[in-house]
Amino acid sequence: MKTLFSRAFSRIYEIPRKSLFDCPQHRQSLVLTANSHSSIDSNPKEKVDPFSLVADEISLVSNRLRSSAVAEVPELSSAARYFFEHGVEGKRTCSMVLLLMAKSMDKHKPGSSFSCIQDTSRVQLRLKQKLIAEITEMIHVASLIHDDILDDAKTRRGVGSLNSVFGNxxxxxxxDFLLFRALGALASLKNNEQIVSLLATAVENLVTGETMQMAATVEQRCSMEYYMQKTYYKTASLVSNSCKAMALLSDQTPKVAMSAFEYGKNLGMAYQFIDDILDFTGTSASLGKGPLSDIRQGIITAPILFAMEEFPRLKAVTEQGFDNSANINTALEYLWKSNGIQRTKELAAKHANLAAAAIDSLPESSSSDVRRSRQALINLTRILTARNK
Amino acid sequence: MKTLFSRAFSRIYEIPRKSLFDCPQHRQSLVLTANSHSSIDSNPKEKVDPFSLVADEISLVSNRLRSSAVAEVPELSSAARYFFEHGVEGKRTCSMVLLLMAKSMDKHKPGSSFSCIQDTSRVQLRLKQKLIAEITEMIHVASLIHDDILDDAKTRRGVGSLNSVFGNxxxxxxxDFLLFRALGALASLKNNEQIVSLLATAVENLVTGETMQMAATVEQRCSMEYYMQKTYYKTASLVSNSCKAMALLSDQTPKVAMSAFEYGKNLGMAYQFIDDILDFTGTSASLGKGPLSDIRQGIITAPILFAMEEFPRLKAVTEQGFDNSANINTALEYLWKSNGIQRTKELAAKHANLAAAAIDSLPESSSSDVRRSRQALINLTRILTARNK
Structure with missing residues (x-):
């Protein structure tokens, strides 16, 4: 977990843009896993492509982000829009998850007759849902920007970081501008103070998670409980709270809203666990950065924490710090002797299953659109945990 | 205007804490000016002390700021609470102005009978008003903190800046934490999306103003129009929008809300003009920092802009920059030959009068509390423009 929310989200939300099914390996694993897990999709061969289901709406969100992040001063506009421009906007998986969740919450019954008033209400709901996706992307990008300042990062999404291009x-x-542009957008969601509160909590959690990582004592760094809490704050809180916001906008029950929250939370957690594994097993080419970046910064993640349970002497090494490569090598020796990687994979699978179960627990819907969206959300948990980069 | 919102606000809102009337010079100037300007106060000897009128409520706001700026991680709590602790909390003039404005907006008629429901409603209104004061202080302090990072400032309010004590x-x-804690507090003001929008605008303006200063071309730095716009954004927008929020909370008409806004705007502008004069006329001892700090940073303020109108050659000096003291000395020579200081004083007086006129324009009230609060607001415009430090 190198940075405030960045690595986790820039990966969790950077699925290949055109289609998740462009990659044969993904296609195969998806079909297998969707088949083995989902109780929603009765046809094991159905390939529900998460991105293509909401591609049009994602484009609308992206266009609005580019057009709305405009400030009175050209320099500020350029800086604020930097990560919304074509080519550096990431894969917008954040928007994808939220828009799929919005579709999954649809209460409209297909074939039912509608009055003009009901139609207008549906259009307004769609606009609000897209706005939540925009707001979440703005908060996400704002956190990336501040995060890169904290880490003095030089690159992001294959281009120079904002701080390196525009200065700190x-x-x-x-x-700051994006955070409060997000607030301004939230304010336009009239009478939705509960949603404002959810998003405010998410940002507070982001900041808290980063501080937990920055200020951790050795004891805390060696604590699985501390790691889990920090991971939730840094990686999973924004998407879980935004998923819940989508449910509330659709006037769903508190129970359904909680299921939406649980999906986002467990998806984010599962993603981070895989990310933490890849920091040990990936190559520079596959990661887009050097491997072992966490441990080099003294950040202890699940694989090492599990290894420490098997080899308590690893704690003494951790206490000495990882400023020298000898200690890193010792830690790696313990890691490879242990089941740390395997147990972390199991932890990710557990959370992926919990995310899928949260979707399974939703009240049945007769709408095929709703069912396909839910299937896509379930498939996504498998795709993200099966990835190797 | 050295910093984002900082110097202006740390001064505009740092009137001596115990009482504004502790200083005989202030007392005299207040009586004179209140007498000469106000149409509200029929007794020229009435000494309406702005601070003491709302001292109890200011204390409540301060206590709540200390208790609410608590994060889950101790380090973050310490950092977030730093400027709310006793001794470094400033003079809380921001809260004073807003709480006086709240009292000035009171629609309750003294002596009228009240039902329990009406009493409850009044109590809730008071709570909301104090919350707006808290939120504004949080945004203000957040901007000071980020501002000091931008300027690499070492001190603030007589102690080490947060960045120098806790690191960047x-x-x-x-x-970030304080900004979104403010958002969380805003969210608790149910059904007040207009107020959320006002505060969001204020923060966006703060950021825009700072960027305008940072990214100004020579042409822009020599433009009075640009200077005025930047001054509004950096110094006056937060207090003007918060004053308007107080009026809206009290269910006042749009016209009254606009008067509240105009008061805050003109008070902030007038204060900044005096501040810009003092940067040339003050001493290190009186300013708490070296004089000429603006021009040394290449920041051109009203006195120089007026001097430039009289001596257009000053523009050429400005174009060369103020990295060397010879150019600064040349600029000062032009300034002292010109009426720059005098014209800036007149500009401040004009805005102080506009602020007072905004209060004068409010619908009459039979409540003596309301009238005294309005008198205090008027007096404040004189006190702030008569100051010499």
């Missing part, structure tokens, strides 16, 4: 000052300001 | 990283996070 403008990067601080651009992050 | 924790300072970025503490600013």
């Amino acid at each position: 000052k403008l990067a601080v300001l651009a992050g | 990283k924790l300072a970025v996070l503490a600013g």
Whole structure:
């Protein structure tokens, strides 16, 4: 977990843009896993492509982000829009998850007759849902920008980081601008103070998670409980709270809203666990950065924590710190002797299953659109945990 | 205007804490000016002390800021609460102005009978008003914190700046934390999306103003129009929008809300103009920092802009920059030959009068509390423009 919310989200939300099924390997694993897990999809060969189901709406969200992140001062506009421009906008998986969740919450019965008033209400609901996706992307990007300042990062999404291109000052300001542009957008959601509160909690959690990582004592760094809490705050809180917001917008029951929250939470957690494994097993080419970046920064993640349970002496090494490569090598020796990687995979699978179960627990819907969206959300948990980069 | 919102607000809102009337010079100037300007106060000897009128409520706001700026992680709590602790909390003039504005907006008629429901409603209104004061202080302090990072400032309010004490990283996070803690508090103001929008606009303006200053071309730096716009954004927008929020909370008409806004705007502008004069006329001892700090940073303020109108050659000096003291000395020579200082004083007086006129324009009230609060607001415009430090 290198950075505030960045690596986790830039990966969790950067699925290949065109289609998740462009990759044969993904296609195969998806079909297998969707078949083995989902109780929703009765046809094992149905390939529900999460991205293509909401591709049009994702484009609308992206266009609005580009057009709305405009400030009075050109320099601020350029900085604030930097990560919304074509080519550096990431894979917008954040928007994808939220828009799929919105579709999964649809209460409209197909074939039922509608009055003009009901139609207008549905159009307004769609607009609000897209706005939540936009707001979440703005908060996400603001956190990336401030995060890169904290880490003095040089690159992001294959281009120079905002701080390296525009300088730290403008990067601080651009992050602040996006945070409060998000607030302004939230304010336009009239009478939705519960949703404002959810998003405010998410940002507070992001900040808390980053501080937990920055200020951890050795004892805390060696604690699985601390790691889990930090992982939720840094990686899973924003998407879980935004998923819940989608349910509330659709006037769903508190129980359904909680299921939406649980999906987002467990998806985010599962993703991070895989990310933490890849930091040990990936190559520079596959990761887009050097491997072992966490441990080099003294950040202890699940694989090492599990290894420590098997080899308590690893704690003494951790206490000495990882400023020298000898200690890193010792830690790696313990890791490879242990079941740390395997247990972390199991932890990710557990959370992926919990995410899928949250979708399975939703009240049945007669709408095929709703069912396909839910299937896509379930498939996504498998795709993200099966990835190797 | 050295910093984002900082110097202006740390001064505009740092009137001596115990009482504004502790200083005989202030007392005299207040009586004179209140007498000469106000149409509200028929007794020229009435000494309406702005601070003491709302001292109890200011204390409540301060206590709540200390208790609410608590994060789950101790380090983040310490950083976020730093400027709310006793001794470094400033003079809380921001709260004073807003709480006086709240009292000035009171629609309750003294002596009228009240039902329990009406009493409850009044109590809730008071709570909301104090919350707006808290939120504004949080945004203000967050902007100071980020501002000091931008300027690499070492001190603030007579103590080490947050970045110098806790480091830049924790300072970025503490600013973010306070901004969104403010958002969380805003969310608790149910059904008040207009107020959320006002505060969001204020923060966006703060960021825009700072960027305008940072990214100004020579042409823009020599433009009075640009300077005025930047001054509004950096100094006056937060208090003007918060004043308007107080009026809206009290269910006042749009016209009254606009008067509240105009008061805050013109008070902030007038204050900044005086501040810009003092940067040339003050001493290190009186300013708490070296004089000429603006021009040394290449920031051109009203006195120089007026001097430039009289001596167009000053523009050429400005174009060369103020990295060397010879150019600064040349600029000062032009300034002292010109009426720059005098014209800036007149500009401040004009805005102070506009602020007072905004209060004068409010519908009459039979409540003596309301009238005294309005008198205090008027007096404040004189006190702030008569100051010499």
